[in-house]
Amino acid sequence: MAGPLAGLKVLEFAGIGPAPFCAMVLGDLGADVIRLARPGTSTDARDVTTRNRRTVTLDLRSEGAVEQALELVAAADCLIEGFRPGVMEKLGLGPKECLAANPRLIYGRMTGWGQHGPLSHAAGHDINYIAITGALHAIGRADDTPPPPLNYVGDFGGGGMLLAVGLLAALNEAARSGRGQVVDAAMTDGTALLSAFMYGMKAMGQWSNQRGENLLDGGAHFYDTYACADGKFVAIGAIEPQFYAEFCQRCGIDDPLFKGQMDASRWPLLKIRLADVFRTRTRDEWCEVLEGTDACFAPVLDWDEAPKHPHNAARGTYVTLDGVLQPAPAPRFSRTSNSTPHAAAATSMDDALHAWRAPVAAGP
Numbered sequence: 001m002a003g004p005l006a007g008l009k010v011l012e013f014a015g016i017g018p019a020p021f022c023a024m025v026l027g028d029l030g031a032d033v034i035r036l037a038r039p040g041t042s043t044d045a046r047d048v049t050t051r052n053r054r055t056v057t058l059d060l061r062s063e064g065a066v067e068q069a070l071e072l073v074a075a076a077d078c079l080i081e082g083f084r085p086g087v088m089e090k091l092g093l094g095p096k097e098c099l100a101a102n103p104r105l106i107y108g109r110m111t112g113w114g115q116h117g118p119l120s121h122a123a124g125h126d127i128n129y130i131a132i133t134g135a136l137h138a139i140g141r142a143d144d145t146p147p148p149p150l151n152y153v154g155d156f157g158g159g160g161m162l163l164a165v166g167l168l169a170a171l172n173e174a175a176r177s178g179r180g181q182v183v184d185a186a187m188t189d190g191t192a193l194l195s196a197f198m199y200g201m202k203a204m205g206q207w208s209n210q211r212g213e214n215l216l217d218g219g220a221h222f223y224d225t226y227a228c229a230d231g232k233f234v235a236i237g238a239i240e241p242q243f244y245a246e247f248c249q250r251c252g253i254d255d256p257l258f259k260g261q262m263d264a265s266r267w268p269l270l271k272i273r274l275a276d277v278f279r280t281r282t283r284d285e286w287c288e289v290l291e292g293t294d295a296c297f298a299p300v301l302d303w304d305e306a307p308k309h310p311h312n313a314a315r316g317t318y319v320t321l322d323g324v325l326q327p328a329p330a331p332r333f334s335r336t337s338n339s340t341p342h343a344a345a346a347t348s349m350d351d352a353l354h355a356w357r358a359p360v361a362a363g364p
Helices: 018-028 065-075 087-091 095-101 126-131 152-177 187-194 196-203 241-251 264-278 283-290 310-315 349-357
Strands: 009-013 032-037 053-057 078-081 106-111 181-186 223-227 233-237 297-299 318-321 324-327
Touching (some): 009 018, 018 032, 032 349, 152 181
Parallel strands (some): 078 106, 106 181
Antiparallel strands (some): 223 233
8 A cells, every 4th residue: 555654564463452553553654564363363354453464374383384484574674573571482483583584673572561570471451551650540530540541541552652653763773774673662661651741740840649630630620521411521621821711701601710720729619610501501502602713622522423523524534444434544644645444354475475575666
């Protein structure tokens, strides 16, 4: 497919969660991704994170399988694996063997805890990994337990997306040095990195350790979600004074108490009063009043509503592939635009090797 990573060859050892997501992102951007999967692994189009690749089935514990896998490794630019530390080494496909077969290879390792450390061999999932970084503690209401924020923060933001950044950074270095290397992407490290802004705010005395007391965690009345008359929700983010003033004006708020926007002592009471305001109209009625203005407003849409929103529809933010509605590739590029993604397709080892060994056509 088209895209700025056209010509990049990525070998993915099939797994779950952040590693497939990373491979999807690279495939969306034009990389040629081959997914090496154990027998019986599905190529179901409903598994969105497996799009934009060809799948080769191979039992790595069978005779001669490791040698076949190393043939693909020798032709690849990047490798992605998401197993516990030591698993690839036991298979004979660790960094030592793979870099021996391909000294320019970028070997990407995706784990929760990282390749070393006291917890590196323990089982875990997204919620565990983000728990030890401070991020999970900071999410949620002051009077409740921290909620599981889906698996956006650890798996996909601090995990798969950071692995993609690491792979591309290492590729850039390899273009100069001619040498590959290992990228150790841990969700604990990535989640901590995503928290850089909050740690900075805390250092400046502008962020409390207590949930629900801060500017961006639901503490402020002007940065939160509210229920409407129909039980649906809206999101408000009117931080800047001029946006806050427009928000209050459009909502018909003339209570002088609202003029002390940044007086945190007023926030709990103002949240109650603002909740009363939003309960006077339905979500759609509030959209008529606030959407598209500088009041920093948006309706809270569900999975079915979001693709139909006029802004998302105009930008083509969602696409339908084999009957499956899903997010379109992002970001956008001015010249090397991404084409519509394609579903995962099975291919043979011979065909995969032939495609990767074929000379790359010269550019214009």
